[in-house]
C-alpha cells in the first residue's frame with residue numbers, strides 16, 4: 665500500500681496492520697502508524713508490552729506475523745538496498761568494543777562500508793565526536809568514559825554512516841537524570857542539525873515529553889496500541905485509563 669502524508673511527502677516509515685508474535689504468542693496486533701521524515705517517534709509502554717520487539721521488527725531483525733512495514737512510503741525492507749548504511753542503531757547496552765578506542769569504534773563502520781581513505785575517515789570521526797560533545801576524545805578507551813559519555817560515543821558510531829533513520833533502544837537506561845537530560849538535548853540537536861528521522865524506545869517520562877513529536881502507547885494487557893499522537897495531546901485528551909496512568913505516574 666502506498667502511503668503519503670497530507671503534504672504529499674512520503675513518510676520515512678509506515679507500519680500497516682502489523683501483528684508481532686513469538687510462535688503462537690501474540691505480543692501486539694493492529695499496530696499502525698507513520699513516521700514522517702525528520703520526526704522523533706517514541707515507542708512507549710509498560711514492561712513487556714513489546715517495545716523492543718517492535719524496534720526489532722522495524723530494523724528487520726524479526727518478521728511480521730501479519731501486516732507490513734514500508735520505508736520511504738512504499739518500499740519493503742528487501743527493496744531498500746544498503747540497510748547497514750540507511751539505518752543507525754543504538755542498542756540498550758550501547759555496546760562499544762572495549763578493546764578499541766572511541767575513535768576506532770566510530771571509524772569501524774566507515775572502514776567496513778565505505779571506500780574512504782584514512783584521513784577522510786579521521787575527519788568524519790572527528791566531526792561525529794564533536795557532534796556528540798566528545799571532540800578530541802578519539803584516543804580514550806570506553807572503560808575510562810562515564811555512562812553518559814559511553815552513550816554519546818555509541819550515538820556517534822550509530823551516526824557514522826549518516827543514516828536516514830536512527831533507532832534508539834532505551835538510550836537513557838542506567839543514566840542519572842542530568843546525563844539523561846543531556847542525552848535528550850543531544851537527540852533533539854541531531855534531528856535539528858542533520859534532519860535524521862529518529863525512532864526511540866523509552867519508558868522514561870521526562871524523555872518522552874522532552875523529545876517526542878509523536879508517540880505510540882503499546883498496551884501490555886490488551887496487546888493493541890491504545891493511543892498515538894503527541895504525548896501532551898495524549899495526556900490532555902486520551903480517555904484510556906492505562907495511558908493516563910502511564911503518563912501521570914511518578915517518574
Ligand SMILES: Nc1ncnc2c1ncn2[C@@H]1O[C@H](COP(=O)(O)OP(=O)(O)OP(=O)(O)O)[C@@H](O)[C@H]1O
Nearest residue numbers: 686689691709710711712713714715716717718867
Ligand atoms: N525471544 C523471545 N521469545 C519469546 N518471547 C519473547 C522473546 N523476546 C521477548 N519475548 C516476550 O515478548 C513480550 C514483549 O517483550 P519486549 O522485550 O519486546 O517488551 P518491552 O516492552 O521491550 O519490555 P521491557 O520494557 O521490559 O524491556 C514479553 O512478554 C516477552 O517476554
